[in-house]
Amino acid sequence: MRKLDQKLIRDLTHMRGQALAIMLVIAAGVATFVMSMCAYNSLAWSKETFYREFRFGDVFSSVRRAPLSIIPRLKEISGVAAVETRLVYDVLLDVPEMTEPATARLISVPESGENELNKLYITRGRMMEPNRTGEVVVSEVFADAHSFVIGDSVQAILNGRSQQLKIVGVALSPEYVIQIQPGSIMPDDRRFGILWISQRDLEAAFDMTGAFNSLSLKLTYGANPDEVVDELDRLLKPFGSVGGYLRDQQLSHQYLSDEIAQLRGMAMMAPAIFLSVAAFLLNTVLSRVISQQREQIAALKAFGYTNWEVGLHYMNLALVISLAGTVIGAAFGIWMASGMTKLYHTYYRFPVLELRIDIQAVVLVFLITTAAAIFGTWFAVRSAIRLPPAEAMRPEPPPSFRPTLIERILPRHWLSPELRMVVRNVSRKPVKASLSVVGIAMAVAVMILGSFSLDAVNYMMDFQFRKAQRQDLTVTFVEPATASVVYEIGRLPGVIDSETMRSVATRIHFANRSKRVGIMGLESTPQLYRLLNTGEQPVAIPEFGIMLNTRLAEVLGVVPGDLLTVEVLEDKRPTLNLEVTKIVEEYSGANAYMNKQQLHKLLKESDVASGAFLKVDSNRVNEVFHELELRPGVASVAIKDAVIDSFQATMEKSVLVMRTFIAGFAAVIAIGVVYNSARISLSERSRDLATMRVIGFSKSEVSTVLLAEIALFTLLAIPIGWLFGFGLAALMVSGLDTDNYRIPLVINPSTLGVAALVVVVATVISAIIVQRRINELDLIGVLKTRE
Amino acid sequence: MSPGNTTIQTLTTKKSPVFRAVDVAKIYEMGEVQVHALRGVTLNLYDHEFVVLLGASGSGKSTLLNILGGLDVPTTGTVHYQDHELTASSDAELTKYRRNYVGFVFQFYNLIPSLTARENVELITEIAQSPMHPLEALEMVKLKDRADHFPAQLSGGEQQRVAIARAIAKKPKVLLCDEPTGALDVETGIVVLEAIARINRELGTTTAVITHNAAIAQMADRVISLSNGQIIGIEENAERIDASELKW
C-alpha cells in the first residue's frame, strides 16, 4: 500500500467519531433517496405493466341508460381503439360478520368472461362460469379484509331484492389498484368492495337488457383525448351522460399517481437536505485537518509530492467517508424500500409488486454524493494545494482576537472569563458558527418535515369530519328520492336529526377553464353537513349564487363576485349562470355548493333528494342500518366514525414507522453537527484548555468553555429550525397539492417540541462524549506538541 | 593562508558550480512593513561540497536554504541548479526538482505523526528514483530498532534522526539541513552529523547545513556567514574534521 494511503487510513481511524457521524448523515440522505427511487421504480413499473397487460382504459364515462346499439358509432370516433360497455351499480351488501352494511360496486363482465378493457387478474379461484347465476368474483382487498374463502356467500340488495352471491374467485383490476369509494378520501377495505358479476345477472336485476350505463375507451396512439371526450359526450348526451373523463380524473389512478409523485418529491428533497449538511461537515472537518497538518503538507511538498498528490490525498479522506456513507445508505435504502413495497401492498394491489432495485438511482446518488463531497471539501483541499511549502514550514500565527460587540455592550463582570472565551471564539469565526447553527437547525427541520404530515392529516380529518360534518350516517339514493321517502327515513327510530341534499353532475366553465364538478344543494343553515370558512366558523348558505371550495376556486382561478357558466349534465341539461358568493374551506375534493331550494328551481324539479345526512342515537345505530339496508332506493350508507377510525389506525401505524426512521435521521444530523463542531473546537483549543487546567482551572470550568458553545448553538438552532421546518413543510404541502386533497399546513406544538427534544438529546449525547474527551485531555502531551 | 588552503581553493575553482545564486533578494510584505530576509546574496555551491551556514537568528539562513531547495522563490535575482534556472521554473518543475534531487531536514522535523519511523522514510523512498532501503537509512542514524515506532513514541532527538534518515534515504544530489542537531546532545549530534557526512562523501551529495554551533563548521569545506540578509564572509577550511572529533 502507498504510504500516503496508509496515512489516510490512520488519519481516518484517528478521527473515526467524526468520520462516522458524517458518514451516517450521508447514509441517511442516500437511504432516503434510494428508498424513494426504488419504491418509485417498483410502483411505477408495476403500474405500467398492470395497465398495459390488463388494458386499463384511457377514457371513462357513465350514462343513465344507453342502448348497446350505439357502440358501433362510439367505435367510429376518431382516436378510439376499443370500447367496453358495462353495467355498474353500487349496492348494499350484507356481510355475515358485520353489523353495518358494506357497499359493493357491482360491475358486469361479458358472458365470455373476458373483458376487452380493464381486464381482471384472478388471484384465487376462477371467473364466473357462463350460464350460471349468482356467481361473483370479489376484489382482493375486500376478500382479505373479510377473510373470504372461495365458496363463501354474501347477501346483496339488488334493486330492492335480496340476492345471495357466491364467491367463486378473487381478482385485481387496473381500475381499482387502490379501492376508494367515490366521495370518500380514503380507502376502507371492509366497507367498500368491488364485485364482478355476469352481465346477464345484472341486466336481469336492474332491468337493463340491451343497455349499458358505464363505459371505458382505449385510445389509439396519438389520439387527441380531449377531442375524443367531446365527441363521446356529444354522442351520449341523449342518454344522460354526466360527462366523460380521462385517467387523470380516475380515482385509483389519481391516488396511485399522487403516491408516485410524492416519492419523486421525497427523492428530490432528501439529498438536498442531508448532502448539504454533509458537505458542510466535510468542509469544517477537512479545513481543520488541513490546518492541523500544514507542516506535514509542507514536508510532503518539500520532498517532491506534487500539489495534486497532496490535494488528492485530502480529497480522498472525504471521498472514503462519502463512499462508505453511500454504500451503507444504499443498502439501508434498499432494505427500507422492500419494507415500503410491502406496506404498499396494504393499499395498492398489483399482480406483481416486488422490489425493483433502481441501479440507475444508486449510480446517480453515488455521483451526487461524490460531487457533494468534492464540493464541500474543495475550498479546504484547495488551501492544501495552494499552501506554499516554505510558508507552511513556519507555525501558523496565533489567531487575532478582539473584544466583541457583546462584551462591549455588557458590563464586564457579567461575563466570566470562560464565557468571554466562548463569545470570542464564536465571534471570531462567525461563518462557521452560523453554519453550525444552520446545520443543527436542519436536524430540527427534518424532524418536523418527517412528522408534521400526521398533524396535518389529523387536522384535516378533524376539520372535515368532526367540525364541519357532524352526521353519523350518509345515505345516498339510487334515484333522487321524493320528500316523503326522506321524511320517512328521518322518522326512523333512532334517528335524531336528518338533513337532505341534492347533488347534480355539472361542468363548470370560467374563462377558458372548465372542470367536472358535482354541485351539492344544501339547506340554508345546515346543522349536520356544515360548511366552514378558514377560521373554522360555519358559513350560511346564501339563497342565490354558488359557493366553491378553496381547491375548486384555485383550479378555476375564481374569486367571489365572478360569474360562472354551469352546464348541468343530468336530465334536461340546462346551462346556468351563477355568481360566486363565497369560498369555503375544504381539504378534499373540488366541490361546489348552493342553496337546495334554488337548485330545485333552476333544475325545474320538485323537492327531491340525492341523499341524506343522519344523526343517530349511538345505541340504535345497528337498527338504523338494518332499516336502511332493506330500502330499495338506498344505494349506499357511509358510517363516518368507523371510516375515520380505521383510517387513522392504519395511517398512524404506517406513519409511526416512517417517523421513527426520520427521528433517527434527524438525530444523526444533529449529532453529526454538534459532535463535529465540538470536536473541532476541542482540537482547536486543546492547548488553551490544557493550559487552563495547568494553571489551576477545574475540569468543569474548562468544560464550560466548550459545552457552553454547544449549548449556545443548539439553543439558537431550535427556533431557526422551526422556521426551516415550516418552510420545508410549506414546500412539501404545495408539492402534494392534488385534485383529491389539499394538505393543510398544520404543525402541532407537540411536533415542534419533539423536534426540539430530539436535537437537545442529540446535543446532550454529543456533549457527554466531548466531556469524556476533555477529562482524558493529556496535559503534558498537548503542551509538548507544537501546533 | 596555509598551503593546504590554496590546494582546496584551486581544486574547488576547477569544479563547475552546482548552484549559482546571483543577487538573490527576498522581501516579505507584511502589510505596511517590508521584511528584507535576504538582500542581494551571490553564491556558488559546488559538487561534493559540504557547506555550513552560520548566522544569528533572523539573518536569513532558512530563507536562503528554502530558495536553494526550490521551496521558495526569491523576490529578485536568479538561482541555477546545474542547467535548471530555478527562478524561472514553474511550480511543477520545482516539485520535480525537489522530488528528484533534494533531501530536506527541517528545523522542526515535520514528521508525519500517523506514520511510523520506517513508514515516514518509505513515504519518500516510494517516489524516489533510486533510493536506499528504508531500514538502511534508519541504520545510518542508528534507529533501525525503533523503525516501527510512531513519532509520538520517540524523543525529540530521535525524531530529528528519523527526519535525517528520511532526507538521505532517496540518495539526494542535494541535501539541505536546517539545524539538524538543534535538539540533540553531543553523542547523537555526532551520529547525525556522521550520517550526513557519509552521504556527502559516499554519494557526492552537495550538502548545506544550517547551524548555530560554530564547532560544526569545522566539518565543512566552506563556512558561509550571514547577517541581516547578506553574506558577510566565506571561510574555507584547510582540513575537514571528522564528525567524531567534534567538540562542543
Ligand SMILES: Nc1ncnc2c1ncn2[C@@H]1O[C@H](COP(=O)(O)OP(=O)(O)OP(=O)(O)O)[C@@H](O)[C@H]1O
Ligand atoms: N513568511 C514570512 N513572512 C514574513 N517574514 C518572514 C517570513 N519568513 C521569514 N521572515 C522573516 O525573514 C527573516 C529571515 O528569516 P529566516 O527564517 O530566514 O531566519 P533564520 O536565519 O533561519 O533564523 P533562525 O535561526 O531563527 O531560524 C526574519 O526576520 C523573519 O522574521
Ligand SMILES: [Mg+2]
Ligand atoms: Mg531558520
